[in-house]
Amino acid sequence: MPAIDLSGKPIAITGAGSGIGRATAIVCARAGMPVALGGRREDKLLDVRSQIERFGGRAIAVTTDVTSQPDCDALIERTCEAFGSIYAVYGNAGYGFEKPIHQTSDAELRAIFETNFFGCMNTIRPALPRMIHAGLGHVLLCSSCIGKIGLPLYGPYCATKGAQVLVARAMRHELKPLGVHVTSVHPVLTSTEFAEVAQRVTGANRMADDMPRFLVQTPERVARATLAALRWPRTEVWTSHTTRWLFALFNATPRLADLALNRFTHSSAATDRE
């Protein structure tokens, strides 16, 4: 299949002020896509916009809290006003949360779903009628490699990311006949503000602390793989094929997964006793 020419095709991205969203915005702009940058911290968005404008790209910054549907509606509206249409939307904003489920409050559980799952839905849904009307488009959802398994201490986070995957799978079938592609993105541990935010929200960051540094990827690597999926639409973006197949095996044989994840389970129990 020939590559899709992305030049002049607008994309709206949430969480575009840092990490994976920022890196994706930059590679998309370099590929000629006008980019609408969404996120809560305006200074971060303006910084990305300046960087894009310095190399001749086009970008707008739209202060957006993804937990607000009116904000997300405005992000899509502003994209169309500024660039004439919307070709792609990327529900990327999200945060990590590291705590055993029995220590997680109802408010914490609902809050992470509000951002990671409903925030993603709030972002992509207003773009859909326009894409369907145009008969073309691409929806991207930033899930995680652990959207495919239940990692101890990450139950609520995995649940939000797994929910995204299931909706993406259903949407892919619903939208394909209408000309709209759907892709879920599954990063492994990536060097962004993610770990710092998880530390701030839950006071813990063991996954990042314990991970050998050589396994931590850059946001640019995820961004390049995502850009390739925009050019040659695919169902899922993975930047670690070892993780992809290992987690597929875990799903096929949950007992093997339990044995492998034992180490995390023990540390969870230790936390509980502290």
Ligand SMILES: NC(=O)c1ccc[n+]([C@@H]2O[C@H](COP(=O)([O-])OP(=O)(O)OC[C@H]3O[C@@H](n4cnc5c(N)ncnc54)[C@H](OP(=O)(O)O)[C@@H]3O)[C@@H](O)[C@H]2O)c1
């Ligand atoms: N880093 C990893 O190891 C990793 C691995 C797998 C998946 N992921 C996923 O990758 C995505 C991007 O994360 P990242 O790693 O790039 O971390 P990051 O640097 O912390 O980026 C997260 C972005 O989301 C934005 N955000 C958070 N809450 C928001 C809200 N309510 N409204 C609007 N924007 C909001 C933040 O911007 P503001 O604070 O300015 O709003 C920030 O720019 C997330 O969905 C995350 O779950 C990350």
